[in-house]
Amino acid sequence: MAFDLPPPPVAAASVSAALTTTKVEVSSDYHGQKIVLYGAVFNSTNRPADVVVVVRGPDQSVRIARKVQVAGLWLNSRPVVFQGAPGFYTVASSRPLNEIADFGTLRRLAIGVDHLAFNTPADGAVETRFGVKDLVVSRLGSDYLDYRRAVVRIKHAAGLYDQNERGVTYVDKGLFRAEINLPTSAPIGHYQAEIHLFQEGREVQVRQRALEVRKVGIERIIYLFAHERPWAYGFLAVFLAIASGYGASVIFRRS
Amino acid sequence: MDVYLPIAEVSVNAPLLIGLGMVVGFISGLFGIGGGFLMAPVLVFMGIAPAVAVASQANHVVASSASSVFAYGKKRAVDFRMGAVLAAGGAVGSLVGVEIFRILRLLGQGDLVVSLSYLIFLGVIGGLMLIESLGALLRRRRGEPPEAFKDRRPAWLYGLPLKMKFPRSRLYISIIPPVLIGVFVGILSAVMGVGGGFVLVPAMVYLLRMPAGVVVGTSLFQIIITTSLVTILQAGRNQTVDLMLATLLLFGGVIGAQLGARASVRFRAEELRVVLAVIVLLVGLQMGLGVFVTPADPFVLAPGMGG
Numbered sequence: 001m002a003f004d005l006p007p008p009p010v011a012a013a014s015v016s017a018a019l020t021t022t023k024v025e026v027s028s029d030y031h032g033q034k035i036v037l038y039g040a041v042f043n044s045t046n047r048p049a050d051v052v053v054v055v056r057g058p059d060q061s062v063r064i065a066r067k068v069q070v071a072g073l074w075l076n077s078r079p080v081v082f083q084g085a086p087g088f089y090t091v092a093s094s095r096p097l098n099e100i101a102d103f104g105t106l107r108r109l110a111i112g113v114d115h116l117a118f119n120t121p122a123d124g125a126v127e128t129r130f131g132v133k134d135l136v137v138s139r140l141g142s143d144y145l146d147y148r149r150a151v152v153r154i155k156h157a158a159g160l161y162d163q164n165e166r167g168v169t170y171v172d173k174g175l176f177r178a179e180i181n182l183p184t185s186a187p188i189g190h191y192q193a194e195i196h197l198f199q200e201g202r203e204v205q206v207r208q209r210a211l212e213v214r215k216v217g218i219e220r221i222i223y224l225f226a227h228e229r230p231w232a233y234g235f236l237a238v239f240l241a242i243a244s245g246y247g248a249s250v251i252f253r254r255s
Numbered sequence: 256m257d258v259y260l261p262i263a264e265v266s267v268n269a270p271l272l273i274g275l276g277m278v279v280g281f282i283s284g285l286f287g288i289g290g291g292f293l294m295a296p297v298l299v300f301m302g303i304a305p306a307v308a309v310a311s312q313a314n315h316v317v318a319s320s321a322s323s324v325f326a327y328g329k330k331r332a333v334d335f336r337m338g339a340v341l342a343a344g345g346a347v348g349s350l351v352g353v354e355i356f357r358i359l360r361l362l363g364q365g366d367l368v369v370s371l372s373y374l375i376f377l378g379v380i381g382g383l384m385l386i387e388s389l390g391a392l393l394r395r396r397r398g399e400p401p402e403a404f405k406d407r408r409p410a411w412l413y414g415l416p417l418k419m420k421f422p423r424s425r426l427y428i429s430i431i432p433p434v435l436i437g438v439f440v441g442i443l444s445a446v447m448g449v450g451g452g453f454v455l456v457p458a459m460v461y462l463l464r465m466p467a468g469v470v471v472g473t474s475l476f477q478i479i480i481t482t483s484l485v486t487i488l489q490a491g492r493n494q495t496v497d498l499m500l501a502t503l504l505l506f507g508g509v510i511g512a513q514l515g516a517r518a519s520v521r522f523r524a525e526e527l528r529v530v531l532a533v534i535v536l537l538v539g540l541q542m543g544l545g546v547f548v549t550p551a552d553p554f555v556l557a558p559g560m561g562g
Binding site for chain 2: 030062063065067075076078146147153154184187220235245247249250252
């Protein structure tokens with residue numbers, strides 16, 4: 001029943017991709033992991049296509065404070081909370097993002113560390129100003145950008161945020177690969193890999209692939225025990241400590 | 256050989272942690288202190304979140320102190336009654352201290368208070384100890400008799416009500432001073448993440464005038480009770496105790512503590528106090544002077560509440 005199928009799009013581009021690893025198992029020898037994404041671009045048009053790979057980890061709110069000098073001492077100012085900041089975020093593309101799409105498009109799709117949609121709801125208020133709706137006004141005022149950049153800078157230094165405009169490399173015509181480096185400190189949870197296909201500055205297709213980072217084995221047992229039976233866990237820890245202290249004193253007395 | 260810590264969520268070198276536990280355990284057994292004030296800075300330097308470092312090392316302190324208390328207990332060098340009175344105060348103090356610290360962390364001032372506490376308490380105690388013990392050492396070298404031992408204890412120790420007999424320490428004093436010392440040490444141990452031995456030992460020597468022979472064992476006994484409580488509270492309320500980390504540390508710690516307790520009999524008390532004073536002073540300056548140095552990055556992540 002060929003008639004039931006949608007007609008093949010005329011001169012369109014599409015992308016498909018797969019992760020070489022979809023489950024990252026965090027065991028006692030975990031060192032972080034490198035994940036490779038392979039994909040193919042089918043482009044029957046004569047317009048060039050760009051691929052942007054975005055990997056987002058689970059959200060982790062961030063508290064950040066600025067150090068200020070008071071009477072010779074460096075003190076922390078009141079911390080600011082950023083919510084909706086991903087715990088891990090990496091963007092890979094084959095050329096600079098601003099050549100692939102314009103500012104507005106990148107902002108709307110939240111592609112690029114400068115366009116990450118995290119804000120400070122506790123301090124901000126949504127207002128309409130100068131005819132612009134839904135403008136977030138922050139207590140921080142003009143400092144807001146400094147704080148925001150600091151979050152990105154600190155996360156980048158920890159290997160948690162990255163933006164690589166050479167991260168997508170073509171291994172053959174239409175066949176590309178991208179590497180995602182998960183550091184040891186990357187949070188546990190569900191990750192989402194998005195593969196965006198751009199043509200002439202417009203997103204023509206987006207594919208999503210799921211990635212899960214989870215603890216296994218003894219790591220998982222300890223973690224679950226600590227969170228599900230915290231008091232029993234505490235008593236066990238103390239019992240083990242006193243028992244090993246006693247054990248050592250007995251062993252040493254004999255020797 | 257690196258190992259991934261399930262609660263701290265970082266990968267660290269296991270032999271290094273065992274070695275660190277051993278060194279701190281040795282110092283703990285030698286001087287009768289928990290050694291937490293030495294370990295916390297090293298763990299944080301290794302990339303472990305301060306909250307996890309403090310909670311897990313409390314468990315290590317339980318183990319290494321227990322290991323040496325059994326050794327001291329055999330030598331009848333523990334005043335269990337005095338330890339229990341101090342610990343009762345310590346329990347109250349650590350509950351109060353945990354609350355204080357929680358509020359300070361929410362205000363983003365946790366780091367500052369920790370740094371300043373290290374600077375002030377370690378600096379003052381280390382300095383006083385150094386002066387006193389060097390003086391005693393010099394007098395011994397010159398062949399002068401030791402400073403007339405003030406066996407006349409201060410009158411206020413006797414003037415207060417609620418007196419109790421402490422046969423092991425040959426004391427008959429009010430329980431109010433030891434309880435207050437315990438409360439103070441409990442607050443410090445919650446805020447600084449330490450057992451508080453570096454405050455307890457001088458307090459027992461100079462304020463309570465306990466015989467030197469029972470000071471170390473009693474201090475360790477009190478530390479076990481306080482740090483056990485801290486471990487259980489931290490695990491129960493904050494889930495910040497990392498069993499993997501604590502196990503590695505205490506494995507080295509119990510061995511180090513035994514060696515330390517044995518080594519302690521080979522040294523004179525004044526010499527030991529000089530060394531301890533220098534260590535305390537150096538750690539205090541190292542931790543505390545950070546607040547005077549212009550930070551490389553004016554922004555810092557504030558722990559507590561998520562991120």
